[in-house]
Amino acid sequence: xxxxxxxxxxxxxxxxxxxxxxxxxxxxxxxxxxxxxxxxxxxxxxxxxxxxxxxxxxxxxxxxxxxxxxxxxxxxxxxxxxxxxxxxxxxxxxxxxxxxxxxxxxxxxxxxxxxxxxxxxxxxxxxxxxxxxxxxxxxxxxxxxxxxxxxxxxxxxxxxxxxxxxxxxxxxxxxxxxxxxxxxxxxxxxxxxxxxxxxxxxxxxxxxxxxxxxxxxxxxxxxxxxxxxxxxxxxxxxxxxxxxxxxxxxxxxxxxxxxxxxxxxxxxxxxxxxxxxxxxxxxxxxxxxxxxxxxxxxxxxxxxxxxxxxxxxxxxxxxxxxxxxxxxxxxxxxxxxxxxxxxxxxxxxxxxxxxxxx
Amino acid sequence: xxxxxxxxxxxxxxxxxxxxxxxxxxxxxxxxxxxxxxxxxxxxxxxxxxxxxxxxxxxxxxxxxxxxxxxxxxxxxxxxxxxxxxxxxxxxxxxxxxxxxxxxxxxxxxxxxxxxxxxxxxxxxxxxxxxxxxxxxxxxxxxxxxxxxxxxxxxxxxxxxxxxxxxxxxxxxxxxxxxxxxxxxxxxxxxxxxxxxxxxxxxxxxxxxxxxxxxxxxxxxxxxxxxxxxxxxxxxxxxxxxxxxxxxxxxxxxxxxxxxxxxxxxxxxxxxxxxxxxxxxxxxxxxxxxxxxxxxxxxxxxxxxxxxxxxxxxxxxxxxxxxxxxxx
Numbered sequence: 238x239x240x241x242x243x244x245x246x247x248x249x250x251x252x253x254x255x256x257x258x259x260x261x262x263x264x265x266x267x268x269x270x271x272x273x274x275x276x277x278x279x280x281x282x283x284x285x286x287x288x289x290x291x292x293x294x295x296x297x298x299x300x301x302x303x304x305x306x307x308x309x310x311x312x313x314x315x316x317x318x319x320x321x322x323x324x325x326x327x328x329x330x331x332x333x334x335x336x337x338x339x340x341x342x343x344x345x346x347x348x349x350x351x352x353x354x355x356x357x358x359x360x361x362x363x364x365x366x367x368x369x370x371x372x373x374x375x376x377x378x379x380x381x382x383x384x385x386x387x388x389x390x391x392x393x394x395x396x397x398x399x400x401x402x403x404x405x406x407x408x409x410x411x412x413x414x415x416x417x418x419x420x421x422x423x424x425x426x427x428x429x430x431x432x433x434x435x436x437x438x439x440x441x442x443x444x445x446x447x448x449x450x451x452x453x454x455x456x457x458x459x460x461x462x463x464x465x466x467x468x469x470x471x472x473x474x475x476x477x478x479x480x481x482x483x484x485x486x487x488x489x490x491x492x493x494x495x496x497x498x499x500x501x502x503x504x505x506x507x508x509x510x511x512x513x514x515x516x517x518x519x520x521x522x523x524x525x526x527x528x529x530x531x532x533x534x535x536x537x538x539x540x541x542x543x544x545x546x547x548x549x550x551x552x553x554x555x556x557x558x559x560x561x562x563x564x565x566x567x568x569x570x571x572x573x574x575x576x577x578x579x580x581x582x583x584x585x586x587x588x589x590x591x592x593x594x595x
Numbered sequence: 596x597x598x599x600x601x602x603x604x605x606x607x608x609x610x611x612x613x614x615x616x617x618x619x620x621x622x623x624x625x626x627x628x629x630x631x632x633x634x635x636x637x638x639x640x641x642x643x644x645x646x647x648x649x650x651x652x653x654x655x656x657x658x659x660x661x662x663x664x665x666x667x668x669x670x671x672x673x674x675x676x677x678x679x680x681x682x683x684x685x686x687x688x689x690x691x692x693x694x695x696x697x698x699x700x701x702x703x704x705x706x707x708x709x710x711x712x713x714x715x716x717x718x719x720x721x722x723x724x725x726x727x728x729x730x731x732x733x734x735x736x737x738x739x740x741x742x743x744x745x746x747x748x749x750x751x752x753x754x755x756x757x758x759x760x761x762x763x764x765x766x767x768x769x770x771x772x773x774x775x776x777x778x779x780x781x782x783x784x785x786x787x788x789x790x791x792x793x794x795x796x797x798x799x800x801x802x803x804x805x806x807x808x809x810x811x812x813x814x815x816x817x818x819x820x821x822x823x824x825x826x827x828x829x830x831x832x833x834x835x836x837x838x839x840x841x842x843x844x845x846x847x848x849x850x851x852x853x854x855x856x857x858x859x860x861x862x863x864x865x866x867x868x869x870x871x872x873x874x875x876x877x878x879x880x881x882x883x884x885x886x887x888x889x890x891x892x893x894x895x896x897x898x899x900x901x902x903x904x905x906x907x908x909x910x911x912x913x914x915x916x917x918x919x920x921x922x923x
Contacts, residue, residue: 313712361904365911368634368715372854373907376900387891457921504851508719515716549665552735559727566720570713571705 240588256438273427278420286419291492293533294426295484300513300525301437302480307511308520309441310473311453312362316374318506319381320478321485322498323351326391328486329400332413333393340405340412344429344486351482352475354381359474363467366456378504385498399497402490413490422491429487433480438522440476449473450520481510512562516569518578527577535562598762605764606884607877612770614876615777616835620853621860621868622780623828628862629801630821633703633714637722639850641691641826644729646833646842648690650740651733653683658732680742684830691826692819699819726847735844740837744772773835780831781869784824793820801863855903861916870914875899 245260247253257263281290303317327347332340358377362370385391392400404414411417412425440446448469451459460466489496496502509532517528536558543554573579620638627635635641651658655674663669678686702721706714745768753763788794799807800817808814836846852875860871879898887894912918 311712313715361908365907367712369858369907369911371712371715372858373900373904375851375854376897376904379897379900383893383897387893508723511716511719515720547665550661553661553665553731556727556730556735559723560731561727563720563722563724563727567702567717567724570709570717570720571702574709574713 240585240591256442270431274424278424281420281423283419286423287492288537289533290423291426293530294423294430295487295492296510296513296529296533297526298430298433298487299481299484299510300517300529301433301522302477302484303510304514304517304519304522304525305437305441305449305480306473306477308514308518308524309446309453310449310470310477311456312359312470312473313368313371313511314374314477315371315504315507315511316358316377316381317481317510318502318504319378320351320355320481321488321506322381322385322502323354323478324348324482324485325489325496325502326385326400326498327351327482328490329393329402330391332403332405332490336403336405340407340490341425341429343405344483344490347486348479348483351485352479355474355478355481356471359471359478362470362474375504378507382498382502399495400489401495402493405490413494415494417491426487426491429483433483434522434526437480441522445469445472453520512566514576515566516576518576518581519574521576521578523581524576524578527581531577532562601760601762603881603884605762606880608764608766609770610877610880611873612766612774612876613880614873615770615774615869616832616839616872617849617852617856617876618869618872619773619777619780619828619832619835620849621856621872622777622784622865623825623832624853624857625862625865625868626784626828627821627825630797631703631800631818632711633718634711634862635825636715636718636850637725638825638829638853640722640725640729640847641694641829642833642836642849643842643844643846644694644725644833645687645691645826645830646740646837646846647729647733647738649683649687649742649830649834650738650837650842652686652690653678653680653742656733661734662731684742684834687830688827691830692823695822695826696819698822699815703818704815722847722850726844737841737843738837740834740842742834742838744769744834744838746838767839769835769839776831776835777869780828781865784865793817797821852899855899857913858903859906859913861913863917864913864915867913867915875902878902 240259240261242259245258247258255263257266277290299317299321303314306312306314324347327350328343331338331343331346335343354377358374361373365373386398392398395401402413404411404416406412407421407425410421412421441449448459448464449472451462451464452466452469452473456466459469485502488501493501513528513532514525515528516531517526518524539554539558539561540551543549543557544551569576575582620642623638623641624635627633627638650656655676655678657663657671657674660672663671698721702717703714706717747768749766749768749771752766757763786794788798796807796812797817797820799810799812800814804814807817832849833842833846836849840846853872856868856871856875858871859874860867860869879895879902882898883892883894907913
């Protein structure tokens with residue numbers, strides 16, 4: 238009934254090209270933003286922030302980044318964990334070297350540094366394709382983790398080899414370190430996520446996004462019709478790494494506070510983010526959010542159900558979780574290769590016709 | 596002869612042996628990739644799963660005992676019998692065949708004609724699933740696997756080299772055994788592919804699916820067969836690695852070691868897997884020995900990848916791979 242284009246007249250090109258052409262969608266989007274910014278910060282406590290909201294926000298940024306590379310540009314990468322580590326260590330070095338500069342600037346600078354590293358490891362993509370490239374990005378994963386473990390300069394020669402986030406403020410409110418309030422960390426990450434989401438959404442529907450998709454669908458044909466594969470692929474690597482770097486920076490500085498690189502940014506992290514975008518939907522910004530939410534919520538739910546509810550051993554629940562995640566990946570690839578985003582899209586199509594399907 | 600050179604020779608030999616073990620895992624990849632175009636990331640987990648199953652079967656463990664105990668509050672763990680190694684291996688082979696059939700039936704039948712990268716991601720999902728499944732079935736603790744393979748330092752080599760160089764080489768009996776098995780396995784596989792009806796059908800499928808289908812080769816059968824073969828190779832690799840370092844989670848990570856081997860050797864070539872394995876094995880041990888101390892050590896994790904990456908930039912299809920031709 239409400240979900241219609243009908244009656245919503247566009248009088249300018251600007252209006253015609255907006256992200257949410259249907260009025261209902263637009264208001265829903267504003268409503269979600271309003272709830273996220275104005276309501277949730279007043280309701281949440283430490284447990285909710287640390288168990289659900291912060292991981293969701295931070296993984297969403299990483300998933301958006303990886304989705305740009307894998308979903309839009311078709312270059313499969315298994316190195317996201319390594320790139321997150323670059324972001325984390327970059328922000329650590331910046332935080333400790335320039336304590337007076339705002340943490341927000343540091344986070345974005347860390348993203349920019351990661352983008353540079355990403356371009357470097359993206360160079361082989363010009364020569365090799367498909368899973369050769371996927372395996373090649375594993376080189377980035379292992380090499381980066383190794384270098385952060387072995388070169389003491391990166392962890393400021395600390396005895397434990399860990400990095401610890403010092404306390405930093407954003408507009409006078411602590412967002413990193415032990416004294417940061419949970420609502421402050423939430424809002425800080427939310428601001429960055431909102432920014433990233435809007436940027437990614439607009440990039441992917443602009444000229445750049447169309448070039449990426451042309452490369453994804455058939456790179457040789459794209460090259461023939463005038464898409465420069467060098468620019469398209471490397472820009473995808475750069476922008477994707479930029480987002481992943483930001484998420485790595487937040488993951489370390491805001492969420493964990495202290496990081497041991499092999500544990501926090503190992504190969505499993507790369508797979509986790511890849512799974513998020515497969516389940517959420519390849520080539521969809523909404524899918525990145527949906528996948529991140531799904532894979533953040535699933536372990537929490539399972540743990541509550543099996544360990545707290547039925548009183549099982551935690552390791553049993555972990556094994557089951559592995560099975561369920563793996564099974565879901567296969568199920569989604571077989572039944573719905575475009576993930577939750579496609580289900581969402583279909584639901585919207587149905588909603589458009591409802592209640593008069595003919 | 597200076598000491599460093601002698602040490603270097605020992606490292607070289609050990610590298611060769613390690614390379615053979617990598618090649619064993621890589622063989623399983625090549626088999627499946629050739630016949631079905633699926634790059635099977637789950638190969639390492641298959642090795643882990645088969646080794647776990649072997650241990651479980653031999654010790655008479657009750658499958659899913661932890662789960663059953665958790666649900667029904669019972670206290671069962673073992674059937675109370677012990678199987679000899681050979682019977683255990685045969686039984687595990689049977690289970691691997693069932694697994695192959697299931698994988699084909701449940702997953703890849705529905706993914707025919709999908710992009711290779713989708714298949715690849717499906718095998719990552721399979722790897723996760725099997726990891727959880729194996730742990731759930733047999734328990735997640737580290738297990739000891741003993742099927743009677745000789746282990747420990749080879750005294751004969753130790754003595755001989757001591758007489759020549761004044762320094763006894765440390766070569767593990769297990770590694771020698773693994774090398775012999777690997778050589779035997781390669782010959783068996785080649786013979787199978789060349790001289791049996793099924794092997795010929797397998798090569799036909801590898802060459803061209805549709806042409807093979809049109810002359811009456813059952814794709815389904817071939818794929819199940821190839822997955823079973825890969826399962827057997829995984830079992831052998833699992834036995835070797837499991838005897839060496841215990842059956843545990845890290846066993847599944849040998850898949851990650853085999854990937855650069857494949858990139859180097861080419862995804863479609865059995866000799867490539869062997870040569871690639873040897874190059875990687877020797878390369879990473881020598882690099883660790885010569886350069887490792889200068890830059891902090893533990894280079895084995897990434898050296899193989901960086902080597903393969905550099906190599907790929909110059910020769911994208913690997914050493915022995917078929918030339919990649921693309922058309923619009």
